[in-house]
Amino acid sequence: MARVTVDGQTLSVEIEGLDKLWALKSSLTIPLANVRGATVDPGVAKDSKGIRAPGTHIRGVITAGTFHIDGERIFWDVHDPAQAVVIELADERYARLIIQVDDPAATVALIVRALTESQDEL
Amino acid sequence: MGRPKAFDETDAVLAAAALFADRVYAGVSVDDLVVALGVHRHSLYRTFGSKRGLYLAALRWRRENQLEPALAETPATGGLEALNRALNQEREALDLFLIAAVEQASTDPGVATEVGLFFTALDAAVARALGEDHAAGSPSVAEATAAILGHRLRAKATGRPD
Numbered sequence: 001m002a003r004v005t006v007d008g009q010t011l012s013v014e015i016e017g018l019d020k021l022w023a024l025k026s027s028l029t030i031p032l033a034n035v036r037g038a039t040v041d042p043g044v045a046k047d048s049k050g051i052r053a054p055g056t057h058i059r060g061v062i063t064a065g066t067f068h069i070d071g072e073r074i075f076w077d078v079h080d081p082a083q084a085v086v087i088e089l090a091d092e093r094y095a096r097l098i099i100q101v102d103d104p105a106a107t108v109a110l111i112v113r114a115l116t117e118s119q120d121e122l
Numbered sequence: 123m124g125r126p127k128a129f130d131e132t133d134a135v136l137a138a139a140a141l142f143a144d145r146v147y148a149g150v151s152v153d154d155l156v157v158a159l160g161v162h163r164h165s166l167y168r169t170f171g172s173k174r175g176l177y178l179a180a181l182r183w184r185r186e187n188q189l190e191p192a193l194a195e196t197p198a199t200g201g202l203e204a205l206n207r208a209l210n211q212e213r214e215a216l217d218l219f220l221i222a223a224v225e226q227a228s229t230d231p232g233v234a235t236e237v238g239l240f241f242t243a244l245d246a247a248v249a250r251a252l253g254e255d256h257a258a259g260s261p262s263v264a265e266a267t268a269a270i271l272g273h274r275l276r277a278k279a280t281g282r283p284d
Binding site: 036037038039040041042043044047069070072074086088095096112116 | 162168173232
């Protein structure tokens with residue numbers, strides 16, 4: 001499970017509890033300018049995840065850590081696909097983050113609102 | 123980043139527009155889009171950024187390539203009837219905007235902008251159609267625009283083609 005917050009022009013993703021261990025990461029900080037969008041996507045876990053390195057993947061139980069697919073690096077932290085959110089990035093170490101959050105619709109709304117507000121300020 | 127695309131972006135946007143014209147936004151899942159567009163999920167995210175990015179691209183394409191040209195090309199001499207006919211030719215595009223107007227536009231500023239641009243183009247075309255013979259007793263631009271939109275809404279609700 002992850003917690004997404006926006007502070008000013010920065011998006012923060014905190015990996016919670018033991019997932020820090022599985023994902024080998026405790027937090028990610030991304031400038032809003034490098035966030036392209038966010039999507040509720042419960043179907044994402046069905047697709048091929050590519051090659052894991054490093055991280056943990058126990059089919060049907062947990063997908064956590066860094067995965068490589070189509071030449072892209074993707075960060076995963078998902079136990080329950082029903083709560084999965086996809087955050088698309090640009091010019092970052094990860095091409096996208098696929099994370100489980102408590103309230104996917106609210107998380108996507110938070111990110112979209114932050115993106116539209118930061119665009120207005122430009 | 124500079125990766126070759128294995129699909130035609132316009133085809134994908136049009137397939138998405140067809141889905142979004144038929145259902146509310148939340149009723150179209152990424153799974154639905156992946157199937158309808160025939161693209162890989164990661165390609166979809168790489169190209170459009172998000173489901174919302176694809177939705178906004180669909181609205182923009184329908185407005186710029188179908189609705190605005192149809193409205194601009196309708197001869198003013200045909201009056202409102204010609205305008206209604208022209209829009210009827212672009213039913214699918216119009217339906218996409220009707221759903222956007224009643225649903226996402228109130229919560230998403232990007233969608234509100236798209237809907238606003240369409241309404242502006244429609245108002246301009248209606249004003250032209252009402253034209254010089256804007257006699258006393260004829261409808262105002264706002265009334266005529268509302269009637270055109272209401273006509274389509276009602277036709278859609280009753281399942282009749284027009």
